[in-house]
Amino acid sequence: MNWSWSYFFEYLTNGLMVEGAWTTIWLSVVSMVLGLGLGVIAAMMKMYGNRALRWIAEFYIWLFRGTPILIQLVIIYTGLPQLGIRLNVIESAILGLALNEGAYLAEIIRAGIMSVDKGQNDAARSVGMTWRERMWLVILPQATRTIIPPLGNQFNGMLKTTSLASVISMEELMRNAQMLAQIEFRVLEVYLVAALWYLLLVSIWSAIQVRIEAHYEKPFGPAAAVSPEAEKELAKAIEKAGPA
């Protein structure tokens, strides 16, 4: 057997791996935030746009959900320069990941908006809200509750999908692991450490996600379903009604 604990522990705290993990985190966050913006815009265009806007949104979603992210990244970084569009590694990685994510999020956001009761729109209109005000103050905050759980899953996926940016030499966790592997050929040790880093990041995110979900569930939570007062009132009413 050719397993080395000393290399394993060395890689655990290796500066290159820590840097890579940090890059993975910010690359994921930035791509997710931009993807969310793109997703909201695409969802709005698809739901409320005229025919041209709808068509553009549908084409975008179809294109980026229908092709591998790996090909998208390679085309953006190594293909676009042929058309005179030159993006550096970081720009390419963020653009590719955000465009890909936005296409998936658009459908999640659309479903979230559709889950909001129609009466909410009536109520918002009856107090004189414009379309934007209704969206921003009433519909989207409620859609968020439905959107958050799948959104969390998407971010979980994003943390790992960033590893594909290694093929365009983005120096994140995977790429840095590859570089270390090529120096000392301790392949199993270094990739296991990389895998552990991803597990750690995903686990931390899961803990955060639980809190975010709880926050948005608060107004709707099961504890809030029936208040003590409402329960008392109900008991009173039953008493008043007398024996059936």
Next chain:
Amino acid sequence: MTTQDLTPPTDARPGDKTLGEPIVVIDGVQKYFGAHHVLKDVSLTVRRGEVVVICGRSGSGKSTLLRCVDQLETIDGGTIHAAGHLMGFREKNGKRIPLGDAQVARQQRDLGMVFQNFNLFPHISVIDNITLAPVRILKRNKAEARAEARTLLKRVGLPDKENAYPRQLSGGQQQRVAIARALAMQPKVMLFDEPTSALDPEMISEVLDVMVDLSRQGMTMIVVTHEMGFARAAADRVLLMHEGHIVEEAAPETFFNHPESEHTKLFLSKILAH
């Protein structure tokens, strides 16, 4: 609009209260849902301070009429003037041009609407439900808006519920918050779309009490309801709609005791039978 529309109904209760100028004028309104003709040339004038109750079977067009007044539905013919606005349109060289989203929203602020299913905003607290539009839409001072909201909550009998979420309230309590939310915009007319139909029987009176109170304070109200007790107590006029027409229009006394239309007689016999 003919001058006849402007004269108060002959059987209005004299001395009860003095009604102001016409504040809602519905004139020849047509509404279709696809091929279904829901409102057939409906005309109705409501004066400032007047309480009009509209009843009728489901599908008679009464809720649709109310929703048309508040521009939640667009009309296919006729005109609706409410609170000084030509609802949904502006006039230019004698032509009517549909208004954009923002202008319609501006008109809607002057009308308050209460829905059958309350439609409170479930993601925010009771007091935020009431202050959301005044603060975010009218840009009112937040502290002032909250103080006013507390006054409104007292008025609807819920002074201790400001921090509750809608889900924590009973149906009757939710509907009273919904009334407070509408009043916070200081509407000139209040529209009630079957406000007690979704409530358990024991909660109906708490909502009707608030509505009667509101009518006594001189609010102009159009109320779609089957609560005949409310009609007797608070209405100046009661209307019956049938298949998209107003078929009876009279003071409560006449409406209940000497109805002219066969539809009204049939309706009353069914609703008062039990």
